[in-house]
């Protein structure tokens with residue numbers, strides 16, 4: 409079997425690991441190509457930061473590569489001298505090390521069954537003929553494969569909320585996780601404005617806070633992510649089935665469930681955690697106008713309660729707020745004017761700030777944007793793939809097979825995806841507990857197809 413995986417962040421690395429493990433189980437020779445310009449493997453957007461204050465927002469017990477071996481990550485940490493339990497929140501950089509290390513270990517187990525090519529380039533285009541894919545690469549070369557997996561992650565923010573004088577200013581940072589960005593921001597003198605008050609903004613605030621500097625964090629709602637409870641209580645699922653409810657009734661049911669669990673347990677979190685196994689089927693059953701209404705009216709509330717801060721992060725954020733180094737603002741940017749040594753930012757309510765830098769911490773965009781990823785642009789324009797419902801991610805089947813624009817009823821090519829690109833169909837598709845399950849199922853799906861189509865086996 410000759411698969412090519414585009415993207416070596418968490419999703420691409422997890423699918424590579426599961427392909428190797430499945431190949432070993434089935435004794436199937438595997439020529440695997442992993443394409444990503446990043447020098448490292450397994451880090452992607454989330455696990456590249458080397459700042460030890462940037463913690464995972466899922467406890468270690470939820471982060472194993474293997475859904476059926478939930479303690480694998482905790483054992484890996486212990487083997488490397490990091491004392492952690494299933495409830496620990498460890499630095500994200502360790503998780504990047506873990507993904508790369510696990511891929512290496514799986515490759516070693518596969519031995520001579522495996523040829524692994526790691527190509528450091530962008531895939532720029534994809535075409536199919538005679539059952540084979542040809543991926544064009546930014547270095548002018550190409551890769552031939554019989555299965556292609558797109559693990560290209562979320563679209564980045566296009567910073568379209570920023571007025572033009574801000575977006576074009578050298579004092580504006582559009583991509584806070586790009587290599588070297590935090591060092592550059594740390595070296596500046598003066599206050600900093602973070603746009604966004606979610607998990608990314610809190611991590612950046614912790615990295616940049618220092619005596620004599622105020623970090624302003626601004627969002628329309630001014631909501632911070634909720635903290636995880638320590639210790640946490642087990643999830644509580646709703647007692648009744650909620651299938652096929654319209655959004656208005658579903659919302660009422662969710663609120664009633666939360667009230668009931670909070671009254672019984674003194675904490676709302678077990679109620680929300682109990683919804684997680686149901687979320688994707690509830691989302692799939694909602695008509696598109698209801699999904700659009702949820703995105704418009706409830707997304708901020710959902711994000712701040714569902715994607716929570718590690719308790720240690722919440723404590724550190726409270727400390728910098730108490731000391732006056734972090735100031736939380738609710739509102740919008742109306743205008744920006746560069747001066748020789750700063751930016752003057754005008755906010756609604758006749759407020760203004762003078763800052764050395766403005767950082768876009770609004771996080772990944774929900775919808776694909778033209779011009780960000782030449783490969784996806786090319787595949788969309790040639791009809792090989794199509795946008796997902798409401799423009800979220802890519803259209804795909806329940807197994808993660810990409811649905812071409814031209815033949816929606818029956819995908820013909822072995823073209824797959826996982827992770828954030830499945831968000832239109834699944835909603836809960838951006839965190840490791842979901843991605844690892846998709847990776848295992850996808851690897852098994854490819855193996856079964858390869859076994860079925862190989863008459864020698």
Ligand SMILES: Cc1cc2nc3c(=O)[nH]c(=O)nc-3n(C[C@H](O)[C@H](O)[C@H](O)COP(=O)(O)OP(=O)(O)OC[C@H]3O[C@@H](n4cnc5c(N)ncnc54)[C@H](O)[C@@H]3O)c2cc1C
Nearest residue numbers: 415417418419452453454464465530531561783827839840
């Ligand atoms: C800051 C942050 C912290 C998070 N923390 C957690 C956490 O603690 N726990 C948890 O469960 N989840 C967490 N998540 C969510 C989740 O793990 C991430 O969404 C994860 O990054 C998804 O991985 P990915 O590989 O799909 O995407 P990405 O990490 O974005 O990686 C995509 C990769 O694809 C490559 N690529 C894209 N296009 C091409 C192309 N054309 N050719 C070649 N390569 C290409 C990119 O270079 C990139 O390396 C976090 C997310 C973020 C952003």
